[in-house]
Amino acid sequence: MEKMSRVTTALGGSALTGRTMHCHLDAPANAISVCRDAAQVVVAGRSIFKIYAIEDEQFVEKLNLRVGRKPSLNLSCADVVWHQMDENLLATAATNGVVVTWNLGRPSRNKQDQLFTEHKRTVNKVCFHPTEAHVLLSGSQDGFMKCFDLRRKDSVSTFSGQSESVRDVQFSIRDYFTFASTFENGNVQLWDIRRPDRCERMFTAHNGPVFCCDWHPEDRGWLATGGRDKMVKVWDMTTHRAKEVHCVQTIASVARVKWRPECRHHLATCSMMVDHNIYVWDVRRPFVPAAMFEEHRDVTTGIAWRHPHDPSFLLSGSKDSTLCQHLFRDASQPVERANPEGLCYGLFGDLAFAAKESLVSAESGRKPCAGDRRHPIFFKRKLDPAEPFVGLASSALSVFEMEPSSGSMSWFVDTAERYALAGRPLAELCDHNAKVARELGRNQVAQTWTMLRIIYSSPGLASAASLNHSVGKGSSYGLPLMNSFNLKDMAPGLGSETRLDRSKGDTRSDTVLLDSSTTLITNEDNEETEGSDVPADYLLGDVEGEEDELYLLDPEHAHTEEPEYVLPQEAFPLRHEIVDTPPGPEHLQDKADSPHVSGSEADAASLAPVDSSFSLISVSHALYDTRLPPDFFSALVCDMLRFYAEQGDVQMAVSVLIVLGERVRKDIDEQTQEHWYTSYIDLLQRFCLWNVSNQVVKLSTSRAISCLNQASTTLHVNCSHCKRPMSSRGWVCDRCHRCASMCAVCHHVVKGLFVWCQGCSHGGHLQHIMKWLEGSSHCPAGCGHLCEYS
């Protein structure tokens, strides 16, 4: 620690050495000032007034200026200043309005020299003339500034701040006759010392009190001011009107400001409240401090650079009763710790990325974009090439958007919208969903749906399957041809699978996968399938593996299970069944037929998987003569659902859960189901799929979920004829006994979405009105109004 922080600075012969260190004072400090030789510092406060020698390793108390048994109020110092030409001359400002000068050269213990009791209230600031040995300036709460000639007993001239309290006075370093003063009302005045009658210039610098100011040590026109409005402003005073050239935003009121020696754009600040740290700012980067000193535990009251030509040592006094020497090198640098990047994954797979320009454009040398406003800075930089400036950092913001064709989240939206979850027999639902999944290129999911269909709706069909099969072939033209074509291609031993392949469409990878599943190809083959297509296929491996076992298990279980197996109740899609249908083979027959009817009506594609999967099953039945209860699979299906959930595809888990209903529900604990539901609903809502989300809520069996839609929505309806509120729950008004909200097209009561023209107030079913308006622009009610629906 000590080794690293010892620093020696060569300053034209004399050398400054030291390290970051602090010493304890007996009392809180109000102000500090450094001697010209940079080896001594004076600390003044309400009950302290001491001189310390700054040695390499420590501060050493040299002199206590509070002498006498009963220290007078004159010693309660608000400010202290050490003459920069005379090492023996000090001045203090007392809180009772007295200005005292001290002569260290006096032989007696009491070094007090002169006493000016002209101010009526606290003197906030005293300031020696930088080049004149005998001129002292003071600024007081009473609104006056006084100039003293130390050779005389009283003030030479008095400057009136028009009853505004003076917070700071500073002689200009370059202009012999000029000084600046700051006021509590936010004004800054510029005075010529020879003209006490009125100020040379006045301007409003801050909102609220201006606590401090400091002239730039080299640049003669620059004055920095700090105020309660948390800002430090740098003014160019050379122009006709004071011009604000920089503005630094700090996080607390600015109590002191001091330009850093040898660093043209740096200044140090400390605050009078809340914030105990000392900051060094580069005024060109006004938002982030260049350095931060965090040693003090209470408000920092005085800061001073140790030597007017050395930028690395800063001294500070604080209310926490410590005196510190800070080494610039040991400062913490908030810029370094600040995060230079922002990154956020969007809903649709897009990425927002903001990064420091130097990070992203290091190699490519991209031109700064149009909105860049760094040009003034570059200009300044040219003026000042000696001082390296890391740059006013700026960030490049870009959004990486997924091309619609590639794997954005559109599959999720499409799947959610197109899946059928209820309202049809299980087999149909599975087929439909398999088809949807396949069309979206999600073959693994499609496969799963097909398997679910096989598992849950085929055992009873064993006898019917062959029949269906032939019927299906007969009824769907074109397809059998393809079927046979494929058959030729494939190995003859795999006849049953090939049909299934065809049903899968012509995706090659799928064929491979299916082959592997049914023929139990070894791991190497699985590897092959991985490489071949979309990443989603990786996932398949696991499920496939399980299904492999399933097929393997078939024969064994066939022997253990009884051949005359009776179909359990769960096999029926209870939810969608008409209750009075007698359970029995005839009914099964019906059910088996239904997909065919719908299939041939709609499109052949949906039909294809149906009959081929049937054929698969029929083959397996033929081979092993098994009739496994669906219960047998439920553990497996639950595992599969969990697998999907763990893989982040909660959509699949919930969809299957809803479609299978009672068949699997009891095997998965309520809490997990609820978790899946809430997760899926949350996702749907993110994509604004409100309808799907409501459907899911409605179909869910978990009480916690289904009550989601029953909370806090009340619909108040008025009768469209008598304009009275509809009190009863029906659609007939109690009062006028007519049906409310009739559709103008079909003359039925509209339940659900009702759309009406705001001009003639006729309307009806959304679908009907839309259809009507395609043909006519007149109101369907015949009122002659030219309706506008948008």
Place this chain on the structure above:
Amino acid sequence: MFVARHIPADHKDLIHDVSFDFHGRRMATCSSDQSVKVWDKSESGDWHCTASWKTHSGSVWRVTWAHPEFGQVLASCSFDRTAAVWEEIVGESNDKLRGQSHWVKRTTLVDSRTSVTDVKFAPKHMGLMLATCSADGIVRIYEAPDVMNLSQWSLQHEISCKLSCSCISWNPSSSRAHSPMIAVGSDDSSPNAMAKVQIFEYNENTRKYAKAETLMTVTDPVHDIAFAPNLGRSFHILAIATKDVRIFTLKPVRKELTSSGGPTKFEIHIVAQFDNHNSQVWRVSWNITGTVLASSGDDGCVRLWKANYMDNWKCTGILKGNGSPVNGNSQQGNSNPSLGSNIPNLQNSLNGSSSGRKHS
């Protein structure tokens, strides 16, 4: 695969955070220039700045959206030691006509004595809650008891982490089986090799947050931390940005086995660790399903990580911050030969994106 769309952000200093809203149609950015900007996506996919205002008197480190159920609400946190909650005002005004929206400050949370380094809204099912963490090592959890009144927040919990905190992440799981949980990362750079990631869990019995786990293996400063969206998983996935990217899984050990009432015990596994950025990693962000992780580092690149069915995490994409393609196969050493066929695709798509990018 990706098209880069550059947005002239016009922030006057570094941007520290970007955040999409719940529906992915709005974006907020915050910067050291003390301002927050809100961007809305137009029909054509362009992002327009619809609001820009000064939020703090110091660098704004983070900005985050609340669930839209609570309104259009943002929270920001800053070097100025405060966190603030902002709400968009709906109403007809001149601003509206110019396509600008108006945001008002609903509250300022001033409890921290040091820089507030992160702010995050709790998952929606917990109500309107907000967690902040600060450089003095304290995580604070606030709650708005009345969701209609965004100006009233009460400080519910103060968790001391003993280390300067840099980032927090709520566990997003909505399962009743998972108690509210928050992970805290520290960027404390002091040489002592203390664990920099702590996980706190809410205990129903004591009604306090208690430390559930400490990730002992993470001893370097942590810059970002993110739980993956849970989506029905029984376990949690946590991504950490430190000197490399790390992915941990936390599997709750069944309650019956642990002493009831105590904090949940977890089986913690590190499932991936990537130093491909060759430098500090600043940010990690999960996609919506928690299957792809994006990370960004000092190399100015965004890298995408994805697991295959064997739970092997691999790099699936590299994006240069300015949209230019990344030269050379930077997946060396990590890429599995079986993935070989994917790489040319990826390179092609990256090249394609560079030609398609816009300069606006």
